[in-house]
Amino acid sequence: MAVPLRQNLRIGTYLVKHRLKKTKYYPFIVEIEPLFACNLSCPGCGKIQHPTEILRQRLSVEDVLTAVEESGTPMVSIAGGEPLLHPQIAQIVEELVKRKIYVYLCTNAVLLERRLEKFTPSRYFSWVIHMDGLEERHDLAVNRVGVFQEAVSAIKAAKARGFRVTTNSTFFNTDAPKTIRDVLDFLNDDLKVDAMMISPAFAYEKAPDQEHFLGVEQTRELFKEAFADGHRKKWRLNHSPLFLDFLEGKRDFQCTAWGIPSYSVFGWQRPCYLMSDGYAESYKDLVETTDWSKYGRGRDERCENCMAHCGYEPTAVIATMDSLKQSIRALLGTG
Secondary structure (H helix, E strand, O other): OOOOHHHHHHHHHHHHHHHHOOOOOOOOOEEEOOOOOOOOOOOOOOHHHOOHHHHOOOOOHHHHHHHHHHHOOOEEEEOOOOHHHOOOHHHHHHHHHHOOOEEEEEEOOOOHHHHHHHOOOOOOEEEEEEOOOOHHHHHHHHOOOOHHHHHHHHHHHHHHOOOEEEEEEEEOOOOOHHHHHHHHHHHHHHOOOOEEEEEEOOOOOOOOOOOOOOOHHHHHHHHHHHOOOOHHHHOOEOOOHHHHHHHOOOOOOOOOOOOOOEEEOOEEEEEEOOEEEEEEOOHHHHHHHOOHHHOOOOOOHHHOOOOOHHHHHHHHHHHHHOOHHHHHHHHHOOO
8 A cells, every 4th residue: 555544544534524514625735845946957847947036035944834734734745946955844844743744755865865864754754756767767857967876875765764755756748658667667666665656747837848748638648558457556656546547538537726735935826836826825815715716627728738636636536535436446555
């Protein structure tokens, strides 16, 4: 099972409570971006395109704790930029873990081995290391030779010290079913990471490279072939079965843009971390003053090629909760 049973039960209970209370909007997970600065210049990401005065800004420990508390989320993903550049990142993680918040700390792993001693293994904490292919493809994706080997070394070091390690892989139109299988087989069988996340690349407007993002039909064909012959069932994928069905075109969903809200130095981002239609000062303002019905395929032309997990994983989870069969399927991890 990619996600520990204790965590599944905790998150499941949280979601069921909101469904029973008929809460209209609630976070499945909150993404925290404590800074936009990064030590890489990946062509598929535009965070470092911000002006220097923005790249120098940081969320404080108190900023993060306040955002998490007001949202009521039991789980956060700390992204960026590169979070390990933040001078207080270890304290941020420590304070969240103290509050029994599940923390996924995303990193390109360049600094990870040098920072490991600042962190303590916990069932509430997991590293999330970006791995966008095997060596040549990954180094091309991050625009620096040698990063793949640094990431592999960091994964081994983190596992050796007892940390839980998840990976996150983004795929582009330059990928083929074989390149997806190759990297997931390597992560699953050779490195034996605890869980893997995958996502088709979305045309993030600030990204320098706008040529290699996937369209909907391209995504469906790519994952349908990559998942064939029982491959997806053997990988420890950190996704609901219905989201994986969605990726390969077996099901279609509408985006749940409010499911994974994003908080950064600008505030709460509308409607998601991939699009920027302004910011709200509080989580309450975000959910109450955003017209969520405007977003998603068929509603906003910017969303037409999006199949990213931030919008569609929450939809898949909601559909899972509405079906006893799908709930059992998800709990048993039967793909």
